[in-house]
Structure formats: structure tokens, C-alpha cells
Amino acid sequence: xxxxxxxxxxxxxxxxxxxxxxxxxxxxxxxxxxxxxxxxxxxxxxxxxxxxxxxxxxxxxxxxxxxxxxxxxxxxxxxxxxxxxxxxxxxxxxxxxxxxxxxxxxxxxxxxxxxxxxxxxxxxxxxxxxxxxxxxxxxxxxxxxxxxxxxxxxxxxxxxxxxxxxxxxxxxxxxxxxxxxxxxxxxxxxxxxxxxxxxxxxxxxxxxxxxxxxxxxxxxxxxxxxxxxxxxxxxxxxxxxxxxxxxxxxxxxxxxxxxxxxxxxxxxxxxxxxxxxxxxxxxxxxxxxxxxxxxxxxxxxxxxxxxxxxxxxxxxxxxxxxxxxxxxxxxxxxxxxxxxxxxxxxxxxxxxxxxxxxxxxxxxxxxxxxxxxxxxxxxxxxxxxxxxxxxxxxxxxxxxxxxxxxxxxxxxxxx
RNA sequence: GGAGGGAUGCCCGAGUGGCUAAAGGGGACGGACUGUAAAUCCGUUGACUACGUCUACGGUGGUUCGAAUCCACCUCCCUCCA
Numbered sequence: 001x002x003x004x005x006x007x008x009x010x011x012x013x014x015x016x017x018x019x020x021x022x023x024x025x026x027x028x029x030x031x032x033x034x035x036x037x038x039x040x041x042x043x044x045x046x047x048x049x050x051x052x053x054x055x056x057x058x059x060x061x062x063x064x065x066x067x068x069x070x071x072x073x074x075x076x077x078x079x080x081x082x083x084x085x086x087x088x089x090x091x092x093x094x095x096x097x098x099x100x101x102x103x104x105x106x107x108x109x110x111x112x113x114x115x116x117x118x119x120x121x122x123x124x125x126x127x128x129x130x131x132x133x134x135x136x137x138x139x140x141x142x143x144x145x146x147x148x149x150x151x152x153x154x155x156x157x158x159x160x161x162x163x164x165x166x167x168x169x170x171x172x173x174x175x176x177x178x179x180x181x182x183x184x185x186x187x188x189x190x191x192x193x194x195x196x197x198x199x200x201x202x203x204x205x206x207x208x209x210x211x212x213x214x215x216x217x218x219x220x221x222x223x224x225x226x227x228x229x230x231x232x233x234x235x236x237x238x239x240x241x242x243x244x245x246x247x248x249x250x251x252x253x254x255x256x257x258x259x260x261x262x263x264x265x266x267x268x269x270x271x272x273x274x275x276x277x278x279x280x281x282x283x284x285x286x287x288x289x290x291x292x293x294x295x296x297x298x299x300x301x302x303x304x305x306x307x308x309x310x311x312x313x314x315x316x317x318x319x320x321x322x323x324x325x326x327x328x329x330x331x332x333x334x335x336x337x338x339x340x341x342x343x344x345x346x347x348x349x350x351x352x353x354x355x356x357x358x359x360x361x362x363x364x365x366x367x368x369x370x371x372x373x374x375x376x377x378x379x380x381x382x383x384x385x386x387x388x389x390x391x392x393x394x395x396x397x398x399x400x401x402x403x404x405x406x407x408x409x410x411x412x413x414x415x
Numbered sequence: 416g417g418a419g420g421g422a423u424g425c426c427c428g429a430g431u432g433g434c435u436a437a438a439g440g441g442g443a444c445g446g447a448c449u450g451u452a453a454a455u456c457c458g459u460u461g462a463c464u465a466c467g468u469c470u471a472c473g474g475u476g477g478u479u480c481g482a483a484u485c486c487a488c489c490u491c492c493c494u495c496c497a
Contacts, residue, residue, distance in 0.1 A: 234453095235453080236453065236454085262451080265451065265452095266451060266452070268452055268453055269452050269453060270452090272452090295450070296449090296450040296452095298452080299450055299452080302450095302452080326451085329451095331451095360444095362462065362463090363463070363464095363465095364461080364463075365459095365460085367465085368445080369444080369445065369459090371445090371458090371459080372445040372446060372458065372459060374446070374459095375445090385465095404444085404445080405446085406451065407451055
């Protein structure tokens, strides 16, 4: 990772201090631009799913910080590119989504991040743009003449993304080859429409970003900029944001605020300081204090991280509630309300309940969980898979608690 | 258009007629140790009305007492040549 230059502008100074800086196309010029004017900047997101996940969080935080520094963030949704179907996933041909699905995805994504960014018409309000607006209308020959002529195949062949494939004798479709052209074109289009001069992205998109900058110079004689963030991995090397249940989604209907809080609470020791800088807005002095905590005390720092990160995504109230629920569930062993809750008709077999609660995918899995001594009913291990649970298991609040392992708890309410 | 190669469980990947619900690895889950961490060790990892039954090695048929393994056709993917 290149060392971050000493920036003068508020935004870049913060950006670098928070560990979000990886590389920049023209650091001095961009710094000057930030110091001089309100900058419009964009980051592109795929809209194949109805929610973004934690993997996009560094980018979203970049937009948030831009906004806080008084600049204008653009959230570019790849509605157009999604229609073509991104082939880069290698084997499985991705299903091509209908325009209706894409539209629904966009709205859901937007809803999921409403605490993170303020959208609107104000000078530094975020705007949502869909590249289908222009990509859909492209005509092949005019596009080739106006845009295609600026791309040298010779140079495209040297781009890492392409070169790697060719070196390994892996296939690269023409569509895929064109992806970077479309992405480059997005940048120019956003410059024309919104005066957008900066594209931010993960470091893996560097080639595409540079193509856009190049195209801007050729077509518009404009100086555009690229700013990338590092790829975030956990200190043990895993890609961040994957857990048992799959991706850690940002939308509350996919991953509840409580589970989201838990995700951050379970951060590895070595990542606490780094994540506090990247994913919260606590002052540096506070972070410096927290990351120095040793041993079990570091857990306090993780709780702060969890609450702060959850507050940014779901709001302060939801974050505090999640923290409180966790405290009661883990530290007092209570079946705190606020835990994920299901309703069921009692009496019912323990296997059915475990499956209904999402603690096991099938009866077989539930049996195995019991065989491994991992399923608990009201904090007591269940040993008999044929156990029938009736109303006598309910506690004074009229619920019972089922747990898989030490961390996953679900409340069951009688229907 | 021609010639080859391939498709195995969540993923990678062995397996070329019975010993195969399918080696090994990864991942995941549970247990132990801990601090709701990491590392390590142990166990589990197709389903079900569960010492049994059913379903499974791209699809459909066939050969055989018996097929992931052999044959035919089909689908998809890849490589090379033109």
C-alpha cells in the first residue's frame, strides 16, 4: 500500500487518518481541489441483490465522510450493467434480472442505508443515479466511434484484470472485456451530468477508475480523479463480512440490528483499532485508548465498536437496544427480549422448534446439534431428540429460549 | 466448421464395475480451552416418520446379479485448429 501523502484538505486528511486511503491518481491536485471547492464524487454499486453487505461498507463510509465534509456524494447503481449480467463471477452464469427486479433492488438498497447517508436536493445531499439511464440508450456504432476509439486494446490487454485471465489461459468474454469501457464511460457521463470529478472504489477497481480518468481527459479535456480504499481483510486473513449465515447484509430484514451488533462484537482482537477507525466516527484519542486495552478488557472496545458501527447503519436507538439485549443475554443469562423471536404452537417436538427457530436447517441437523451437546433449552443442554416441549418450559415472561452453542439465541413465543 | 478435454456432495478435488453416502483438503457448525476473540485440539457435515428407509456423482435411456465408474444419445463448459 502506498504511503498516504500529507494532505491539507479536511476530507483527505480524515480519509487517510482513518485508514481508508490506498491510492490516488493525482494526490496533490485532488487535495487542492478538495480545499478549494465542493467536490462531487461517486462510487458504483452492483444491484443484483436487494441489499448491500458489509463488503461495501468502506465505500459507503467514504460517501458518508464526503457528505460530512460538505461535498456531494453520488451513489451510482449499476442498473444498466446488471441488465447485461456481470460475467466476472467465473462459472455460474448470473441470472439476468428483470427491470422490475432491478428497480425493487435499488429501492431496498436505498432503504437499507437511509441512516448512513442523507439523500435530497441540498448542495451536499447524496443522490442516487442509475447507469441504465445512459447505458440503455447507447447505440453501438455511435458509441464505438465516440468512445471506443479512445481505448487502445493494446493497453487494455495490459490491465491486471485482463492480463491475469490471459496469462492463466482462462476465458475472457468480449462482454467482460467491455465492462471496463462501460465503467469508464459512466465516469464521463457523471462528469457531464453532475460535474462529478472523483470516483472512489476499492483498490481492485483501480484499472477501471484509471480508464475513466483517461476517457475524461480525451473526451472532455477534464481532469478527473480516482481515490481507492484498501481491501479489508481480518487479521487472520479472511475476507471480511462473511459469517456462518453468509454475507452480513446491511438491510435490517436480512440481518437484524442485534445480529449486526453481534457481528462487530465478535471482531478479532487484532482488528479492533483498525475497524474503529474505518467503521466508526469516534475521535482518534478515544480509539487510541480503546485499542490499547489488553486481554478480556479489549471486549469493552469491541462493544463500543459494535454499538458505534450499528448506530451508523441502524440509528443510535437500535444500536443501544442491540447492545442492551446482548448484555442481558450474555452477561446476565436472561432471555432478554430483543433477541430474534419466533412464534410456535406448543407442545411441539424439540427438533421442530430448533428448525423453526433457524438454529438448524433440518431435523437431521438438529439431531446432530443435540448429539454434539450444542442445543440448549432455557440454557440447559438438550439430550433427547424426542423431547416434547410444552407450556411448562415457558418462563415468567411467557417465552422460552432456545440456543445453539453459546452465541445464537432465539426466543420462542407460544402462538 | 474440425479435433480434443471436462461436468462428483457448500467449494476444491480423489475415485475407472461390488469393500462408496462416495478419500483428502477447505469452509461451516458443535464441543474443550478462553474473553461472545485468535490459535490449538476433538467431534459433526445428504434427507427422513432413524440401529431402518429413501435420495445422490450434468440429463435421458441401456448393459449387468450389481454402475459415479461400461455403452448410446442429449445438455452445458473449456482448450486447440480453421
